[in-house]
Amino acid sequence: MPHRPAGPGPQHVTVFAFEGVRLMDLSAPLEVFTTAAQGSGSYTVQVCTPDGQAIRTSAGLRIEADLPADRVERTDLLVVPGPAHVSTLAQHPALTDHVARLAARSRRVASVCTGAFLLAAAGLLCGRRATTHWEHASDLARRYPDTAVTPDAIYIQDGPVFTSAGVTAGIDLCLALVEGDHGAREARRVARDLVVFLQRPGGQSQFSAASRTPVTRHPALRPVLDRIAADPAADHSPHTLAKQAGLSPRHLTRLFKDQAGTTPAAYVETIRLEAARILLERGETVTAAARQSGLGSDETLRRAFARHLGTTPSAYLARFRTARTGADFGVGTEKLRV
Template sequence: MLVTFESAQILDVTGPAEVFSTASRYLSGVAYEVAVASVGGGMVGSSSGIAFATLDIAGCRTPPDTLIVAGGRDMAEVVADRDLLSEVNRLAGGARRVASVCSGAFVLAAAGLLDGRRAATHWAECDLLRRTYPRVSVDGDAIYVRDGNVWTSAGVTAGIDLALALVADDHGRQAAARVARQLVVYLRRSGGQAQFSTVLEAQHADSEPIRDLVAWLPDHLGDDLTVGALAHRTHLSARQFSRVFRAETGSTPAEHVEAVRTEAACRLLETTQAPIDEIARRCGFGNPETMNRTFRRRLDTTPGQHRQHFGAPC
C-alpha cells in the first residue's frame, strides 16, 4: 500500500507503483497488488498539480504486506495530521515491512517508527530531520537505508531504487534486474551509494573554466590529468589552478580526478562484463593494482567484490 496526501510528489507514488506493476507483468508467479490510500480517500492533488484517485485509508482494515509513505511539500502540515499518523501507525503494526520515499520519512518519524533507527531522506531535508527528530540516526548520503523491517529512501527517483530493492528482497536480484531492464533504469544504486556523484556536486562551481573542466573530465579519464595538464587546459598557472579548483569544488584536483575515476570504474563494474584490467586502463588507473588500492582506500572493498555485490547478473 502506498500512502499519499495533498501536495505529495507524484513520482514518490507512481515510481514504486510502476516497479511493482512491472514485476507483476513480467515475472512468473509474481503478483503484487498495489493500492494507493489517503485520509478520507477520493481524488488527491500532487505537487505537480496532477490528481489521482485514492482509497480511504481508514477503510483498509487488513494491514498490507508492505506500507510505503510518499513525501512531498508542506510536510509540517502533513505530520500535524493526527489521523494520518494514527492510520500509518495502525497499518505499520501489522505490516511485514514499512518504507518511506523522500520526505515521507518525516511521517514515519512523527509516528515514532524511526526512533532508534537509521534513516534516509532527501539530501535537502537531512538537517531538518535530525533537528526535529533527534532519536533518528539520519544518513545524509544513502540512496536508501534498511534498518530491520523499516526502509527509507532519498529524494524522488530514489523511490524507484527502493522499490527495486524490495523486489530483490522478495524474489532475488535477477528478478529485480529484469524489472529494471524493462523500465530502462539501472539496477546499480545501492543503499550504500551516495545521492550525488562527484561530477554532479562539482558542477555547481561558479568559475566557468572549472565547470567546463569538470564536464570534460569523465570522457577523458585516460588522458594526462596531472595538475600541470589540467592547469594548462584552464589557462591558469598550476598554483592558481589548484587554489581556484579547491575553492570552487571543495577538493584538490588530484582528489577529484581519483573520485571521478573510481565512480566511472564502479559503473563499468556494475553494468558490463569487461575485464578488470581493461576497466582499470579505460578509467585511467593504468593497472589493476592501482585501481585495487584506490578501491580499498576509498570504498573499503575491491573491484571484484564491488562487481560481485552490485553487478548485473550475467
C-alpha cells in the first residue's frame, strides 16, 4: 500500500465494527479520537460495518454504522477492535477480507485486544512484532508463527501497524497516536477529559509485578513477598530474607523458584523497578527514584529499565514531563503488506 503523507485537513479515523465486538474495545478508540477532535486534534471519526447495518456488541448494545466497509474510500487510521470470544472470527471468515481491503486504503492500522487476530488473518502481522490480551497471546503465536508475539506488552508499533492489549491498553495506544499526531499537550488534554492516566509506554507490562506472581500461601514465603512489596528499598538480600523467613538461603531460593518461578534477587529487582517507575510518574528525578526504590544508583536503574522495559529512565520520565516530537508514532514510508 503506497504511503500517503498526511495533508493539512483533518485525519480520518475509521473504526471497524462487527457482530460480537467487545463494546469497550470499540468505544474506547471512539472516545479518544472524538474527544481529540473537540480540541486541537483534527480528526473525523466514522464507524463502518460489513454491510452498513447496525451491529450488536458482546454486551448486547446495538451500534449504528456510518457506512458499509466497501464504501470506505480512504482513511488515515483504521482501528480494528476485537470480539469478546475469538471463536467468533471463525464463524465469520468474511471479516478478514473486509479488514484486508480496509487496510489497503489506510495509512495506518491499529488493533485493540483480540483485533490482532483479524490483522494476523489478513496478513498484516506477517514478519512483525505484535501483542494482544495476555490470555490470548499464546494462541495468537501458535496460529501465526510468522508473527513475533510479545505477550506482556501494553501496545506495540511495528511500522504502520499498531497492536494493543485489552480495553485500557487500547486507550493508551490511541492516546499515543494522538500525541504523535498533535503533541503531548493535546494527548494530556484528552486524558484529563476522559479522567484516565496519560498513556503508559507500550513496553510496560500488562500487570503489576505483584499480580504477576503466582499466588502462594506457603507459611514461610508469603510473608517474605509481602515484606518486599511493602518496602522495596529495605535490605532484601538473600541472606536477610532467609533469616527473616527462618530458612537457609539455599532453601529460600528453592522455595522462590518453586512457588514464584524466579529467584529472590530477580523478584526484588522487579518490585524495585515497578516502585521506581511509579516514582518517576509522580515526578521524582531519576536519581531520587533509584534511591527511594532501593535500586541505588542511576546506572543500576538504567540497566533494570533496559532489561525489563526496553527503554531508559530518562526516556520514560520524558513521557510524563515533556512534549514529545511524535517521531515514534509518526507514519513511516513502509508499505502495509496485505
